[in-house]
Amino acid sequence: MTARKKTLADLRSQRWFGATDLRSFGHRSRMLQMGYEREDFSDKPVIGIINTWSDINPCHQHFKARVEHVKRGVWQAGGFPIELPALSLSENFVKPTTMLYRNFLAMEVEELLRQHPVDGAVLMGGCDKTTPGTVMGAISMDLPFVYLPAGPMMRGHFGGTILGSGSDVWKYYAEKEAGTITTQQWNDMEAGIARSAGTCMTMGTASTMTSITEAMGLSLPGAASIPAADADHPRMAGACGRRIVEMVWEDLKPSDIIDRRSIDNALVVHNALAGSTNAMIHLVAMAGRAGFPVKLTEFDDFAQKVPVICNLRPSGQYLMEDFHIAGGIRALMLNLAPLLHLDARSVTGGTVGDGLAGIKVFNDDVIRPLDKPIVSLGGTAILYGNLAPDGCVIKPPAADPRFLNHTGPALVFDDYDAMSAAVNDLDLDVTPDHILVLRNAGPVGGPGMPEWGMLPLPKKLLRQGIRDMLRISDARMSGTSYGACILHVSPESAVGGPLAAVRNGDLITVNVAERKIHLHVDDAEIAARVKAFKGPDRAYPRGYNRLFAQHVRQAHEGADFDFLEGKGGIPEPEIH
Ligand code: FES
Numbered sequence: 001m002t003a004r005k006k007t008l009a010d011l012r013s014q015r016w017f018g019a020t021d022l023r024s025f026g027h028r029s030r031m032l033q034m035g036y037e038r039e040d041f042s043d044k045p046v047i048g049i050i051n052t053w054s055d056i057n058p059c060h061q062h063f064k065a066r067v068e069h070v071k072r073g074v075w076q077a078g079g080f081p082i083e084l085p086a087l088s089l090s091e092n093f094v095k096p097t098t099m100l101y102r103n104f105l106a107m108e109v110e111e112l113l114r115q116h117p118v119d120g121a122v123l124m125g126g127c128d129k130t131t132p133g134t135v136m137g138a139i140s141m142d143l144p145f146v147y148l149p150a151g152p153m154m155r156g157h158f159g160g161t162i163l164g165s166g167s168d169v170w171k172y173y174a175e176k177e178a179g180t181i182t183t184q185q186w187n188d189m190e191a192g193i194a195r196s197a198g199t200c201m202t203m204g205t206a207s208t209m210t211s212i213t214e215a216m217g218l219s220l221p222g223a224a225s226i227p228a229a230d231a232d233h234p235r236m237a238g239a240c241g242r243r244i245v246e247m248v249w250e251d252l253k254p255s256d257i258i259d260r261r262s263i264d265n266a267l268v269v270h271n272a273l274a275g276s277t278n279a280m281i282h283l284v285a286m287a288g289r290a291g292f293p294v295k296l297t298e299f300d301d302f303a304q305k306v307p308v309i310c311n312l313r314p315s316g317q318y319l320m321e322d323f324h325i326a327g328g329i330r331a332l333m334l335n336l337a338p339l340l341h342l343d344a345r346s347v348t349g350g351t352v353g354d355g356l357a358g359i360k361v362f363n364d365d366v367i368r369p370l371d372k373p374i375v376s377l378g379g380t381a382i383l384y385g386n387l388a389p390d391g392c393v394i395k396p397p398a399a400d401p402r403f404l405n406h407t408g409p410a411l412v413f414d415d416y417d418a419m420s421a422a423v424n425d426l427d428l429d430v431t432p433d434h435i436l437v438l439r440n441a442g443p444v445g446g447p448g449m450p451e452w453g454m455l456p457l458p459k460k461l462l463r464q465g466i467r468d469m470l471r472i473s474d475a476r477m478s479g480t481s482y483g484a485c486i487l488h489v490s491p492e493s494a495v496g497g498p499l500a501a502v503r504n505g506d507l508i509t510v511n512v513a514e515r516k517i518h519l520h521v522d523d524a525e526i527a528a529r530v531k532a533f534k535g536p537d538r539a540y541p542r543g544y545n546r547l548f549a550q551h552v553r554q555a556h557e558g559a560d561f562d563f564l565e566g567k568g569g570i571p572e573p574e575i576h
Helices: 024-032 065-074 098-115 131-143 169-180 183-192 204-215 232-250 260-272 277-288 298-303 319-323 328-335 416-423 523-532 543-551
Strands: 044-053 080-085 120-125 147-148 156-158 161-163 379-383 388-394 404-411 433-438 470-473 507-511 516-519
Touching: 044 065, 044 098, 044 232, 065 080, 065 120, 065 232, 098 131, 098 277, 098 543, 120 131, 120 232, 131 147, 131 204, 131 277, 147 204, 147 232, 156 183, 169 183, 204 260, 204 277, 204 328, 204 507, 260 277, 260 328, 277 298, 298 379, 298 388, 319 328, 404 416, 416 433, 433 507, 470 507
Parallel strands: 044 080, 044 120, 120 147, 379 516, 404 433, 433 470
Antiparallel strands: 156 161, 379 388, 404 507, 507 516
């Protein structure tokens, strides 16, 4: 039995249902209108279930059924569940990019929880931005919550070959462009790469974010690695429903769970996974909502002490289903125990360490011991220099080593369409030593910082057998991507960052060991070129785009809205 800190009278929802005034008559009568019995909703914690299901989100296709499993758990524990649909943010279909709407979802979740008679919440997300979006909003609202990840989809396959989401698309697209696979083979892959509901099954952004959210203590132990189609998944959904009711009585809020130890644990797990570069934006934003600023350099610092021990694509060999069978996220954290704060708190009411009791690693090729990593140290590097005064990001293990210390001439593109046309031109004046530069792809310029950072290689070079080049942009890159891609250049060109100054043929030096990125143009000339630069017109006359362009922060600051940062300060709604 849970240790209750709250009485019925303390419940937030009692402001709606527990009074005897005219307005509460309306609340109760309208619940009865929906066919509920008084016993259903009276004298119970009300649990809001934030459901990011939609008809056009294949990663959350099972949420219509899964929300019923959460509700079952809530009923079992003596709560009253209400489903609150929220923005679905399907990574595949939302244009120009889901990142434009992550903060929209965060606002929506915070306000959904604030405006309704809710005492606690289960957040259902998984497809990339839905994890940070829902978690950021719920942290800001600071009601008890549990995060339920969608879980990864089954492994893909084609002609006897196992296919991983994203990574194998990039790989085989390059082969198609090089003419080494047929259109029929490409079409067969299209039908075999995504075989069930669930999120991408490589260690892309989705599984990176669900894993680090669990590492922060915000999911029940083991939730992040359970495949969507596994019968364990509905059981986990039910467990979330039961647990959140207890959390309401215990008054266990995110502000009681998240502290600097939780953030450190997220950084450790992120590095051990060789996690998506997108986490460097999302974790900064999530931690910022909890009042714990994270600097970009911390990702580099942790990369110097945490080896990559999770052997999953795109950095390794296996897929999420293999990871789950090998013991999953808890087994990974068990191997990381010497580096984790095991005394950090969890939604279980206990510690992160408690959640690892009795766990074993069943395949130490998938989940390596610390002394047999797939990359010893340095999975992430943060570079600074006159081209990126506020930093930029590279994953050195994902790059051809010759580009880790490279000087070459820039080939610059101002927009994605121009770049796409140019790379298809077999007469393009480009060599393998060129450095491809794409600008106007940051938070304001994109807008929304699209995942364009793995710039496509010129067809001419692909046909010569070239499979990597140094690429620099103020964009993000999919967590399933790879290559010598320097991302998140901050500040971005659209707000006067020096990427705006680069011209074709300018020499750029990248030296990862020294953490440097340098444009060989003098400071006065850079300043003059930046001043003369005409970026895209992002002065929208109205609407969400206008709000976004005016308030979004830069990548190194988490790309949150300036008016959403910080904690608390918003009064409860008046009920009249
Ligand atoms: Fe949804 Fe990859 S498209 S997780």
